[in-house]
Amino acid sequence: DVKVTQSSRYLVKRTGEKVFLECVQDMDHENMFWYRQDPGLGLRLIYFSYDVKMKEKGDIPEGYSVSREKKERFSLILESASTNQTSMYLCASSPLEVGYTFGSGTRLTVV
Amino acid sequence: GQQLNQSPQSMFIQEGEDVSMNCTSSSIFNTWLWYKQDPGEGPVLLIALYKAGELTSNGRLTAQFGITRKDSFLNISASIPSDVGIYFCAGRVTGTASKLTFGTGTRLQVTL
Numbered sequence: 001d002v003k004v005t006q007s008s009r010y011l012v013k014r015t016g017e018k019v020f021l022e023c024v025q026d027m028d029h030e031n032m033f034w035y036r037q038d039p040g041l042g043l044r045l046i047y048f049s050y051d052v053k054m055k056e057k058g059d060i061p062e063g064y065s066v067s068r069e070k071k072e073r074f075s076l077i078l079e080s081a082s083t084n085q086t087s088m089y090l091c092a093s094s095p096l097e098v099g100y101t102f103g104s105g106t107r108l109t110v111v
Numbered sequence: 112g113q114q115l116n117q118s119p120q121s122m123f124i125q126e127g128e129d130v131s132m133n134c135t136s137s138s139i140f141n142t143w144l145w146y147k148q149d150p151g152e153g154p155v156l157l158i159a160l161y162k163a164g165e166l167t168s169n170g171r172l173t174a175q176f177g178i179t180r181k182d183s184f185l186n187i188s189a190s191i192p193s194d195v196g197i198y199f200c201a202g203r204v205t206g207t208a209s210k211l212t213f214g215t216g217t218r219l220q221v222t223l
Contacts, residue, residue: 004153035213040120042199042215043154058210090153099144099201100211102153 003027006091006103013110019078021106023091030095032074034058034066037088037105046089049074081110117200117214125222130187132217134200142203143176143183144211149196157198158185192221 007022025032031050035043035058045058047066055066063085067075074093078085088107092100117134124130134143142161146154158169160176160183167174171188183200200214 033210040215042115042117043213045210045212048210092153099146099156099159102146102155104151104153 004091004093004101004103006089006106008106009104011106011108013078013081013108015082015110017078017081017110019081019108019110021076021078021089021091021108023074023076023093023103024072025074025093025101026072027093027095027101028071029093029101030071031093032068033092033094033100034064034074034076035090035092036060037090043090046076078108083110086110115200115202115212115214117217119217120215121218121220123220123222124190126190126192128190130190130194130219131184132198132200133182133184134202134214135182136202136212137181138202138204139180140183140202140204141180143174144201144203145172145174145183145185146199146201147196148199148216154197154199187219190219190221192223194219195221 004025013019033048034046044060049055049068065077088105090105091103094100115134115136144159145157148154158174165176173186175184197216199216201211
């Protein structure tokens with residue numbers, strides 16, 4: 001089975017900190033995605049990547065950046081964390097044209 | 112960005128009852144997917160649909176790809192307590208490769 005591993009299940013950070021969320025997949029998938037999940041809003045796409053060093057903005061990229069230096073790893077960076085970025089963050093990967101496999105999520109609280 | 116309209120937002124049902132939920136879009140999709148998220152976990156794929164009119168089952172779950180390509184339905188028969196969770200629909204628009212658009216979710220609670 002494909003495994004998508006997110007480095008932290010829970011994080012608490014202070015306003016203004018730079019925050020790194022790490023995601024690793026073990027099945028050589030081309031595509032990787034970062035979503036945030038908020039009650040009543042479903043899953044909203046932040047950034048995605050179709051290949052190493054390639055990235056594209058999703059629907060809500062403001063305040064975030066990403067890095068994909070190796071095929072298996074896709075990092076989400078909060079440049080200067082704010083309280084409105086308190087959320088559940090979900091990483092996913094997929095081969096082309098198939099459904100995603102998600103990680104277990106990172107619940108981030110910014111205080 | 113585009114989002115899918117999913118209803119109902121939440122459901123409280125008794126064990127043994129059947130459940131229906133649906134998802135609608137203003138755009139045509141060429142793929143519909145249904146995911147379930149258990150509390151504290153990431154969503155897991157339940158069913159994938161690839162053709163308009165397609166009806167696919169996975170155990171007690173049955174999903175349909177609407178004829179108009181703008182909607183999809185999920186039914187759960189004879190619900191059990193482990194059906195509790197959030198169900199998401201997701202669609203892929205023609206020409207956007209692997210990127211999925213997700214619905215807002217249906218939270219299902221099952222009482223004994």
